[in-house]
Amino acid sequence: xxxxxxxxxxxxxxxxxxxxxxxxxxxxxxxxxxxxxxxxxxxxxxxxxxxxxxxxxxxxxxxxxxxxxxxxxxxxxxxxxxxxxxxxxxxxxxxxxxxxxxxxxxxxxxxxxxxxxxxxxxxxxxxxxxxxxxxxxxxxxxxxxxxxxxxxxxxxxxxxxxxxxxxxxxxxxxxxxxxxxxxxxxxxxxxxxxxxxxxxxxxxxxxxxxxxxxxxxxxxxxxxxxxxxxxxxxxxxxxxxxxxxxxxx
Amino acid sequence: xxxxxxxxxxxxxxxxxxxxxxxxxxxxxxxxxxxxxxxxxxxxxxxxxxxxxxxxxxxxxxxxxxxxxxxxxxxxxxxxxxxxxxxxxxxxxxxxxxxxxxxxxxxxxxxxxxxxxxxxxxxxxxxxxxxxxxxxxxxxxxxxxxxxxxxxxxxxxxxxxxxxxxxxxxxxxxxxxxxxxxxxxxxxxxxxxxxxxxxxxxxxxxxxxxxxxxxxxxxxxxxxxxxxxxxxxxxxxxxxxxxxxxx
Numbered sequence: 274x275x276x277x278x279x280x281x282x283x284x285x286x287x288x289x290x291x292x293x294x295x296x297x298x299x300x301x302x303x304x305x306x307x308x309x310x311x312x313x314x315x316x317x318x319x320x321x322x323x324x325x326x327x328x329x330x331x332x333x334x335x336x337x338x339x340x341x342x343x344x345x346x347x348x349x350x351x352x353x354x355x356x357x358x359x360x361x362x363x364x365x366x367x368x369x370x371x372x373x374x375x376x377x378x379x380x381x382x383x384x385x386x387x388x389x390x391x392x393x394x395x396x397x398x399x400x401x402x403x404x405x406x407x408x409x410x411x412x413x414x415x416x417x418x419x420x421x422x423x424x425x426x427x428x429x430x431x432x433x434x435x436x437x438x439x440x441x442x443x444x445x446x447x448x449x450x451x452x453x454x455x456x457x458x459x460x461x462x463x464x465x466x467x468x469x470x471x472x473x474x475x476x477x478x479x480x481x482x483x484x485x486x487x488x489x490x491x492x493x494x495x496x497x498x499x500x501x502x503x504x505x506x507x508x509x510x511x512x513x514x515x516x517x518x519x520x521x522x
Numbered sequence: 523x524x525x526x527x528x529x530x531x532x533x534x535x536x537x538x539x540x541x542x543x544x545x546x547x548x549x550x551x552x553x554x555x556x557x558x559x560x561x562x563x564x565x566x567x568x569x570x571x572x573x574x575x576x577x578x579x580x581x582x583x584x585x586x587x588x589x590x591x592x593x594x595x596x597x598x599x600x601x602x603x604x605x606x607x608x609x610x611x612x613x614x615x616x617x618x619x620x621x622x623x624x625x626x627x628x629x630x631x632x633x634x635x636x637x638x639x640x641x642x643x644x645x646x647x648x649x650x651x652x653x654x655x656x657x658x659x660x661x662x663x664x665x666x667x668x669x670x671x672x673x674x675x676x677x678x679x680x681x682x683x684x685x686x687x688x689x690x691x692x693x694x695x696x697x698x699x700x701x702x703x704x705x706x707x708x709x710x711x712x713x714x715x716x717x718x719x720x721x722x723x724x725x726x727x728x729x730x731x732x733x734x735x736x737x738x739x740x741x742x743x744x745x746x747x748x749x750x751x752x753x754x755x756x757x758x759x760x761x762x763x764x765x766x767x768x769x
Contacts, residue, residue, distance in 0.1 A: 468645035
């Protein structure tokens with residue numbers, strides 16, 4: 274089949290030497306932006322250390338505020354998710370600040386690449402930050418506050434964490450892009466993000482609660498995983514659909 | 523152009539609202555369980571439904587704005603959301619009063635509709651601050667539209683999540699608002715629903731007319747050379763297309 278098409282002279286040819294240059298593909302652009310983001314983070318250490326430190330401090334605060342040495346079940350799940358959510362708000366607030374202040378947006382808009390590349394790259398950056406945050410925060414939580422051990426439920430917990438992270442990253446990227454070019458961006462970011470992320474907290478906290486219970490860990494109710502999956506899908510598509518409009522000047 | 527038919531619409535709304543309230547107080551039977559306090563249902567539930575529809579409609583109008591780049595769609599979306607926020611305050615107040623009378627508490631967490639409404643209301647409360655903090659009118663309109671679409675899609679998703687969260691402990695039948703009402707109550711409910719819809723449409727038209735008229739006035743003043751400096755205008759409300767509209 275391929276040979277036949279090649280011999281047909283009227284078939285359009287994808288010869289890179291002849292067609293006019295159209296700029297790099299979206300995947301190349303995503304890779305380049307992602308590398309830039311990670312390099313900036315490695316050199317400035319702006320977001321991830323702050324998020325991790327914030328989460329550990331919050332666990333200490335919960336210990337004193339609740340006056341408990343250890344927690345389990347619903348309470349543990351709630352503390353874990355509220356802490357993760359507030360820590361991720363720190364990263365959401367910082368996500369586009371460098372691009373806004375140092376002309377990253379202008380540079381990106383001048384480049385002949387699809388604008389979705391920025392969305393995907395920022396989404397992956399935020400997802401990466403969240404994963405690193407959880408690598409620090411979840412063991413710290415297990416060490417400081419959680420009563421049952423984490424080892425038995427680790428695989429299922431990682432699954433729920435990843436599913437929720439995708440939702441937080443999708444909504445977070447969109448909200449960050451929306452808030453960064455306003456006068457009150459530090460206020461608007463959390464105000465927009467927190468109500469939008471309520472379904473994620475509902476789904477993730479309810480799904481984690483049986484895993485963190487004292488005694489034998491219960492099974493994860495599938496319904497909450499479905500809610501998280503649906504949320505990821507809806508907001509992923511929505512971010513893809515409307516992100517271009519935030520970059521138009 | 524928005525003022526056309528406004529008088530007839532206002533009179534119809536007033537008549538239907540009065541008729542609906544007459545039905546509520548004189549025709550609908552008293553609830554066997556809750557007595558007179560159940561009458562607040564005929565205000566609270568239509569108001570909540572209309573507010574949610576207004577939020578979703580605002581999202582659809584915002585999508586039209588992004589598609590057509592016509593700033594009038596942005597103004598329509600703004601007015602719809604603005605009115606829905608005002609109705610939302612009413613929903614939370616009446617819901618609270620009803621909860622106090624029938625359950626004994628001002629706020630109940632195991633009523634999923636009330637809780638999801640609160641979350642949506644909190645989200646939409648950031649709509650005005652978002653508009654206020656962007657100065658460039660074109661970008662303000664675009665960003666507000668993105669927000670309205672995002673929040674409009676969030677409305678049904680959030681309802682589902684909260685409802686399921688309650689179902690986990692309290693099984694309940696989905697969508698039983700009008701299904702299990704006796705005949706007279708059902709008709710009264712539909713009349714109140716119609717009245718509330720008309721009220722929303724009328725208020726929406728009034729605000730659109732007022733916005734349109736004031737932008738015309740500003741334009742005429744500017745033509746006379748005595749208008750205020752448009753750059754100094756600081757408002758969350760979108761400006762109408764001042765140059766495009768014919769006098």
